[in-house]
Amino acid sequence: MMNQSKPTIVWFQAITCNGNTHSLLSSNSNRFELFLNSFNLIYHPSLTINNSLEYILENQKEIDFLLVEGSISSNEFIFSISNDSSKNLLEKLALRSKYIIAVGSCASFGGIHAKFTQNDDICGIKEALENNNLQTLIHPIINLSGCPVHPEWIFQTLFSLKTFGKIDLDEVGRPKELYSTLAHHGCTRNEYFEWKVEGNFGQKEGCLFYNQGCRGPMTHSSCNKILWNEISSKTRVGMPCIGCTETDFPRNNMLETKKNMGIPQEVPLGISKRAYLSISGVAKTFKIDRLHKKLME
Amino acid sequence: MKMSVGNMYNYFSSKEELAKFAIKYSTNILAEELREVNNMDITSKKKIYLFVKKYLENVQKSPEIIEYFLRVYLSNREVFKQGCEGFLCVGEFVTEVMILLDDGAQKKEFREQEFFPAFGMIMGCLGGFAFLSGENVLDKDLLSYSDAVAENIYRALKYDESV
Numbered sequence: 001m002m003n004q005s006k007p008t009i010v011w012f013q014a015i016t017c018n019g020n021t022h023s024l025l026s027s028n029s030n031r032f033e034l035f036l037n038s039f040n041l042i043y044h045p046s047l048t049i050n051n052s053l054e055y056i057l058e059n060q061k062e063i064d065f066l067l068v069e070g071s072i073s074s075n076e077f078i079f080s081i082s083n084d085s086s087k088n089l090l091e092k093l094a095l096r097s098k099y100i101i102a103v104g105s106c107a108s109f110g111g112i113h114a115k116f117t118q119n120d121d122i123c124g125i126k127e128a129l130e131n132n133n134l135q136t137l138i139h140p141i142i143n144l145s146g147c148p149v150h151p152e153w154i155f156q157t158l159f160s161l162k163t164f165g166k167i168d169l170d171e172v173g174r175p176k177e178l179y180s181t182l183a184h185h186g187c188t189r190n191e192y193f194e195w196k197v198e199g200n201f202g203q204k205e206g207c208l209f210y211n212q213g214c215r216g217p218m219t220h221s222s223c224n225k226i227l228w229n230e231i232s233s234k235t236r237v238g239m240p241c242i243g244c245t246e247t248d249f250p251r252n253n254m255l256e257t258k259k260n261m262g263i264p265q266e267v268p269l270g271i272s273k274r275a276y277l278s279i280s281g282v283a284k285t286f287k288i289d290r291l292h293k294k295l296m297e
Numbered sequence: 298m299k300m301s302v303g304n305m306y307n308y309f310s311s312k313e314e315l316a317k318f319a320i321k322y323s324t325n326i327l328a329e330e331l332r333e334v335n336n337m338d339i340t341s342k343k344k345i346y347l348f349v350k351k352y353l354e355n356v357q358k359s360p361e362i363i364e365y366f367l368r369v370y371l372s373n374r375e376v377f378k379q380g381c382e383g384f385l386c387v388g389e390f391v392t393e394v395m396i397l398l399d400d401g402a403q404k405k406e407f408r409e410q411e412f413f414p415a416f417g418m419i420m421g422c423l424g425g426f427a428f429l430s431g432e433n434v435l436d437k438d439l440l441s442y443s444d445a446v447a448e449n450i451y452r453a454l455k456y457d458e459s460v
Contacts, residue, residue, distance in 0.1 A: 013389060081313065106393045259397055260398070260399045260402030260403050261395075261402045261407070261409070261410060261411065261412045261415055262396055262397040262410075262411045262412035262413070263398070263399040263402075263412060265399075265403065273396065273399065274332075274392060274393075274396055277395045277396065277399075278388055278389070278392045281383075281388045281391055281395075282383075282384065282385060282388055284383070284384070285382055285383025285384050285385050286383070288329040
């Protein structure tokens with residue numbers, strides 16, 4: 001893994017469940033090999049690598065890509081590494097990095113840890129670093145949100161930056177290439193959505209938007225375009241999208257659709273409720289027998 | 298109407314088409330009025346009072362429109378079974394009722410319940426009063442009942458803090 005001619009990567013873990021590391025290690029083996037051959041992964045706490053974090057802090061004067069997994073806190077009582085807070089360590093690493101990439105929703109926006117009311121300083125890395133003058137940074141901080149992030153999103157981002165030096169971001173710092181579409185795009189249940197046919201958890205048939213809390217039509221991600229393990233996605237196996245790439249994740253009662261008088265409180269992104277209800281009323285008028293049958297009986 | 302009966306078929310291919318257009322026309326009048334009310338920055342209670350008043354004014358001024366809905370549309374479903382089934386011809390009005398109920402429930406002015414019982418209660422109440430008016434059995438001016446009808450609808454919908 002040590003090759004000085006390749007861009008260096010430091011993977012720093014803060015307050016995390018390691019889910020994004022698991023995701024990385026579950027990537028396509030050819031892609032992972034290409035990644036290791038193209039970059040110099042000089043530190044990852046979960047992998048067998050010669051360097052310790054202390055060594056990196058003392059000796060590595062320049063980091064090309066700083067990848068951060070987990071949310072950040074200045075409170076050592078909440079979380080510490082080598083008797084230092086995650087915020088202090090992040091700052092030390094950030095001040096020598098060219099690119100900083102938040103890997104996962106916790107590093108991007110604080111995630112579940114930021115929901116704990118006992119501590120109000122847990123946050124994502126952009127917020128944690130907002131008072132620092134990051135002179136070595138040559139690109140805005142990139143948020144690869146997701147719980148976990150798709151490993152291919154990490155690779156595509158790194159290869160784009162390695163090749164082109166920059167990547168277009170949306171208003172919350174996510175690469176447009178990966179987050180400009182919705183989880184709804186490519187969902188195999190779209191015909192059920194169009195005709196308003198409800199589905200149940202774990203079933204092959206029906207749309208999960210009406211009762212199961214599916215956030216596909218309002219969540220920016222490419223989960224149904226770049227498939228997980230290259231074969232599937234949550235919605236394809238009957239698990240509703242829980243909107244894990246958005247800034248408000250996690251929300252309460254994620255496996256049920258919030259409704260008022262039987263009407264979904266939130267409608268697909270960018271569509272007025274009046275327009276949505278008009279179309280829904282018309283679609284519900286027609287009962288398509290094929291869509292009310294089991295796919296395999 | 299200064300038009301021969303035969304001339305009507307230059308505009309509508311059949312009696313059924315004419316009937317469908319008539320029901321769309323009549324319900325869209327109510328839909329536009331309710332949309333106007335829905336877009337107002339007032340409480341849901343006031344919206345109900347205002348819409349009931351507008352509805353009863355329609356019943357009084359253009360009884361043929363409401364009568365058509367009650368006596369033709371609801372009673373002759375076979376005429377409307379092709380292309381006017383379900384909400385197809387009355388969709389705009391139903392949508393506005395959905396907006397009214399959804400908005401009221403979101404603001405916790407209305408209690409949570411399923412859509413159809415609430416919709417049926419409103420329509421039953423309004424339709425019933427149009428029927429009573431059409432039968433000339435009301436002992437007072439129709440509009441004088443407006444607030445009482447609106448109050449009944451509101452009480453059936455209103456948020457119950459004790460639950």
